[in-house]
Amino acid sequence: MSVADLRQTYDRGVLLESHAAASPFDQFTLWFDEALTAKVPEPNAMTLATVDPTGQPSARTVLIKNFNERGFVFFTNYDSRKGHDLAAEPRASLLFFWQPLERQVRIEGTVEKVSEAESDAYYESRPVGSRLGAWASPQSQPTTREALEANEHLYRERFGDDPPRPPHWGGYRLVPHALEFWQGRPSRLHDRLRYRLTDGQWVIERLAP
DSSP states (O other), X not given: OOGGGOOOOXXXXXXXXXXXXXXXXXXXXXXXXXXXXXXXXXXXXXXXXXXXXXXXXXXXXXXXXXXXXXXXXXXXXXXXXXXXXXXXXXXXEEEEEEGGGTEEEEEEEEEEEOOHHHXXXXXXXXXXXXXXXXXXXXXXXXXXXXXXXXXXXXXXXXXXXXXXXXXXXXXXXXXXXXXXXXXXXXGGOOEEEEEEEETTEEEEEEOXX
């Protein structure tokens, strides 16, 4: 079988305007909770797409750590590639793909750093190994496994079991202006409902698949 012959029939659900929540955040919460109930592997995993000053896009998988009507929060190294991208162009998109439910959610918006207090609170909730890893890894820079392990040992010796949050590490919040909810349907006539922020109000519109 060739790659071109790989196909799947989507028939697990429908998404109609009459059933959609008025708020995209309520709709996201509903679908996220259903992904948890269905035991979708890592339902909090999302693809984050950014663009650098030359216009080169890049994408990677990160984990959402909080969401509400203010936006969608993730944490990372500010000196990483995505950190440099967002410093130059503070706009991004997110993609959740919950394959067992044949659903995806696309989110577009502007990105801002969360408060120092919010970054501190989340950092302190992490396992010690992850907290030390934030110090040990010069994220997105060339390195070796030996260098990473040496750095981890160095910072463990320095900080013990209570490392402070590194100044180069913290959170971002994507503040959305558009969210699209996609539900797979047979014959590739998928349901696509987009919530678009217009004059401070969320407008729902159906997109052709």
